[in-house]
Each structure stands twice: as C-alpha cells, then as structure tokens.
Amino acid sequence: MMKIFKLWRYPGRIDFYRADDRLLLIQIGIIVGVLSGLASVGLTWSLGAMLDLLNSLRYHWWAFFIPAAGLMLSSIFLETIMNEGAGHGVTEVIYSVSKAGGLIRLRSCFTRLISSCLTIGSGGSAGPEAPVVMSGAAIGANIARFFNLNERQRITLVGCGSAGAISAIFNAPLTGMIFAMEVILGEWSMVHIIPIAAASVAGAETCRILEGNRIVFESSIFHISSFDIAACFGLAIVASFASVMLTRMVRGMHNISKKTPAPFWLRAAFGGAAVGIMGFVVPDALGEGYHTIHAIIHGVYMEGIGIAFIACLAKIIATSLTLGWGGSGGIFAPCLVIGSFAGLAFQRVLVFAFPWVMWSGEGCFALLGMAGMMSGLLQAPLTGLFLIVEITGSYDVMVPLIIVSALSTAITHYFEPMSYYLKDLIDTGALLRPGTDQRVLSDISIREVIEKDCISVSPDMLLKDFISMVKKTTRNYFPVEDTQTGKFLGIININKIRPYIFNTFLYDSVVVEEIMDVDPAVVYYDDDLSEVLYKMDSKNYFSMPVLSHARFIGMVSKATLLDKYRDELKAQTFHIV
C-alpha cells in the first residue's frame, strides 16, 4: 500500500515513463494548463467584479484615492504580508528557469493574482497577464516538485504553466506556446514543444468552457493595399519609439521612486494618486484598457489626432507611474493599449497628410501598432505577431504584421538591446539561456574539475630528492606546503625549472624553496568557472592551483576543463535534438 502511494508521488520511477518522459510531461502539462487556465479565469472575474464595485465611485472628486489605496494595499500585501518583491513576475520566472532550476515558491501561485487585482481593479495602469504567467509558472513548478521531477522536467512544466496562462487569458493557444518558448525558456526543442502545446490547449479550453469561445478583439475584414504596406515602415518606427519610451520611463520612474525617502507603501500610494489624477483628464489611461482597444479596433474611437496622441503619452506615463512606483502588474495590456493609440494616431496623420490615398481602416493600424509595440518591448517578434493574429482572428494583416514586428524588434534593439523582462537579469549576470557558454560554465563547479592527485613537497627538500621524486610521477606542477602549518607557499612548474634539473652540480646545493614560484596566480575553491577561465585566458595559464583558506586543494587545468565542458555541453544539448 505504502509502495503504491510512494510510486504515485514518484511517477518518474514508473518503468513506463522511464524510457521517454514526454508522455508523463504531457499528462502533467495538461493538469498544469488547466490550473493556470483557472487562475486566469479567476483573475478576469475578480477584476470584473472589482470594476463593477468601484465604477459607481469613479465620479466623485476623491476618486483618485481609489488607485492610491489600491496600489498601497497591493504593495503592502506583496512586500510585508507575503514577503515578495513588487514587479510583474515574468522576470522572476525567467530567473528561476535560468538559475534556480525552475523552483518557484508555492505562495507565488496566488500572490501576484491578488496584488495585481488590487492594482488594476482600483484603476492602476497595468496588465493582468504577467501576474497570471507568474502564477501559472508557480503552479507548474510546484506540481513538478510534488511529483519529484528533475530540473529539466520542472523547467518544462514552468513553461507549460506560462503557456497555459497566456493562452487562457487571451484565448490564444498558439501565442501561449510561442510566448513560453521565446520569452520564458529561450529554447526551441522538441522535448519542450509537445508538453507546452498540450498545456496551452488545456488552458485555452478551460477558459473557453468557463467563459465561452470568444475572440478578444473581433475585427472586421481589412483590405491591405500596397500603400498600407509602405506605411508599415513608418509605423514600425513610431511603435519602436513608443516602446523605447515606455521602457525608459518605467525604469526612470523606478529609479526616482527608489531614491524617494519614504516607505514603500507611501510611494505606492503616491504613484496611485498620480495615476488617479491623470485619470480625470484622460480616463482611457486607467486600468488594463481593453475596452479602449475594442473601441479603436471597431473604428468607434472618435477623438481626433491630438487626443489620440495625448492618450498615447498619458498611457505611457500612467503605466510607468503604476509599475515604477510599486504597483503590481504586467506590461502586456498597457503595451497593447499604447500600441493601438500609436497606430491610431499614425493613421490619422496619414489620412491628414495624404487624403487622396484609400488608407486601410484605423482598426488595422491599431492592430499593427500593437504588434510593433509588443515585439519591440519584449524583443519577441513571434509572440507579438501571433498574439495579434490570434486575438483578432484575422489573417488578412499577416504581411504588414510581419514587417512591423520584425522592423520594430530590430529598431528597438538598436536603442534598448535588452528586453524589458531581461534587463535586470542580464545586468546581474543571471540570464543563462540553454546551450550558451555561460550556461555550461555556470553548471560546472570547480569541485568537478579539480585534480587532487598532486604531490606536495616541503620547502627544505633538496633538488636531488625532488628530482628523484619527479621521475616517478607524471605531473608537471608540484605545490610546496609548509611542513608545520600546511600553508600553501608556492608552486614548482617543471617547465620553468627545466634548465636546472639536468645540472647535477646543483643537486645538493639547491633546495625546493629557491626554485619555486612564490607568487603564482591562484583561484579559490568557490570561484565561478567563468572567472577561472578569465584568469587563465588573460595570463595565458594552462594550469592553476586551487586554494581554500590558504591551503592547497588541487590543480585546475584548461585541458580537464575543456574535457568537462564538452561533456556538459553534450549532456545539456542531448535532449534538444
């Protein structure tokens, strides 16, 4: 009985799954997909309830306190009660995939959902997608932990969770899949694709059962002329400009907020109040803003160029205030809103400047703007492309979409080479994508490459005795240790003393101390291998002594390192094929 129970918790040990764990991952992936779909439906419903509840209060003069209170509660909830940092969560997911072997805390399954619900429901300008991704990923990671799966399988399930979340919230299974591969895992491999696809479909299906099969932003049919395609180039520039601006604004606001001498909850409240005040002037800047996108795509957004332009700017500022000052939420939805405003404004300018051309509808440009914005900000052209295709259900705009996404990614990359999600990770060196040099090096530790079969000698040994000892060994380096304390004093490199060892005259007159290298370059036991390699490369060493607390532990040589490096690379890429 106990055995059956144990085996149930360890499905990796069942013979059936041992040979190929894909089937196991698909099954668990479906569970993860369903659960993250439920999380996303839960968030959507509670956001709707919050909006209904607070809608009647919107028209009071003190309405700007609502976002202030929302942001304050959200930041207190996250920082104090749950002890998690503010932020959208996608960065944390990518961090866990690249450094922590896919481990995410259990509480992350719901913390971001609640805090983002408070932030967005009260009117803060942020998106519900990143929090759902975080909770989906946390669900995947913890289910993997429950079933005692190994790191590789856990990472796949984290991808499954994120894919399920995105596919459920947008009702877009393909986008979910591509988002998980392109942004979260950074790797396209067959082992990942199949479980993630299953999870993606499961997430979307859960959402469809509970909310009905709706297309998020249904669009009419667009007719694309060659003029529109030419205009795409201009739009790509506008969209990438907007995404660079949004990235820098959020970061700038965050820096200002960090320098402000006030407790975090007060700062969050200040950000919320500022957003609330902006909401009086430009109500479109509040919340996740999906209704605005609806209006724009259906061509019923009636304001002129000026208003559209101001709304675009206002949304950028509101988003950076919300996210920079301590609110919790994603950048997906604001990105879409800003993109559609940018597209709209661009189309209005085109119509004004070239009135004789039959331009495609403003809805079409709004879609293209969204795609451009997404691809630019996330540095993920495929995610932007497929998201727009799927959430609008229209394939007519494919050609211009490809142009805008690709161009916008390229242009934004020129100004902001690191995507919004990855910036912090790259800065701290925590982004390790599979199959890269850093990934391989970070996995191997010095303990694994150290050679301990070295023979230490004492400093007062005669050259004669030393040489008769050298004859019996195959090594080239001999550490010299203090006979009493065991302290490392220096090292003898056979290659360096070659001129003396054939001189029999010196045999009885020279001691080891006089021929050793007293100040050799050393590495320490807990150094990173990348650091060790850097030292070796910069000084052209092939072998270096490893010390720990001034004691000699062993040698690390480039040859062994390369050997291990190859083994590691092979083991790492084995499943990718």
Place this chain on the structure above:
Amino acid sequence: MTKLVLSEIAKRLNLNAETFNRWIKQGKIPVTKSGNFGIFNESELNQWASQQRISFRTTKIEKDKTEDICSALLLTAVESGGLFKNIKGRTKEEVIQFGVKCIPGIADSLRSELYVQIMKREDLTSTGIGRGVAIPHPRTPFNGGFPHPMIVTCFLDKPIDFNAIDGKPVFVLFIILTPSIEVHLNLLSKLSFCLRDNSFVKFLEERPDFKSFFAKIKTMEQNIEERGI
C-alpha cells in the same frame, strides 16, 4: 532495471561523482536516485553513454598492465631469453645472424625477418653502447611486438669490431625483444644502469654461466628497484 551504489555508477561511467549527482538532479542522465542508490536501465544508459563521449563499462575497470610487469622485468626477460656462449663469426652480420638463430621459442620463418629488422636498426647507428657490450634490437616492436619481453644474452667467441661508440670490440650481445616501446625503454634503462657498474662489466668479461649470471642480475635489479632509477 539495475540498482547500484551511486559512486559505483559514476566510477564506471568515468565521471566525477559531483558531476554525476548534479546530472541526476538536473535530469541530464537516464538514472534515477533512490537514497544512496541509482536505478537505471542498462541498455538505455549504454545507449545514452554511446551518444556521449563517455564509455560505459558494466565490468569493473581493469588496471593498466604495464605497471605490474615493471618489477623484476629484467630478470624475467633475461630468464626467458637464455644465455648462449661460443657465438662464432668474424663480422657484425655473422654474429647477429648466429645470435638470431639462438633465440628460443620463435618460428624459423620469423628469424630471417627479425634479422633484417635488427640490421636495419644497426644501419641507423650501431647499438654497441661501449665497454664491449652491444644491444641489438629490431626497429619498432617487431611483428606487433613479442608476447613476452626477452633478452638473449650471447657471449662471442672472439671480440669483434661493432662500430661501438667507444671503439672497443664487442664481446657480448644482449638481443632485446619486447612487446612495446615502454617495456623496451624500461629494460634498456635497467640494463644500462647495470652496465655502468664496473664490477658488473668485469663479471661479464669472465663469461659466467647461466646460474651465476642469473643470480647477479637478480641482485642488481633488486638494488635498482630499491634505490629507484
């Protein structure tokens, strides 16, 4: 399904124990951990290993044999080679031809080929290493090497000119036949160590019989091994 102690599997895979444990944890190797044991499917792991560089061994690792034969190598070589006196001939070619005929335990068809190979080595440079001693041997381990190392000791009837390095006429040949270059070098260094000893050369000049020669070699080699060369 096989169950083995983790460290044993790591040893058989020729992997660092730390690396091996990490790979299990990260799921890079088809082995699951259960306490201190690793559970794996042999054919599956074999397949995995063949796709990697590592060769998986189901049997225990055998020690390298060359190290073991090093002790008392000279003695066994001299013993299996045998000692021959009254080698006749007036030239280098003649005495070597005679010597090759004395080599015990090899097929006659090989002898002529061996002679050619030994002479080829002599053409390179004389193997007369001085003090009346020559060590003829074939170029490169002959015929893929002999199964056992042999030193055939041949005392010449009359000393002959061998183009030795010190110009002295040679009175004894040690024909060295070995399975590999390592063994050859080892034998050579031991032999040369003996020959550096004046008393040993004197002893050789007396053309001792097999028994006393054998005993002498035994003590000399023990001496070498104690002191280390």
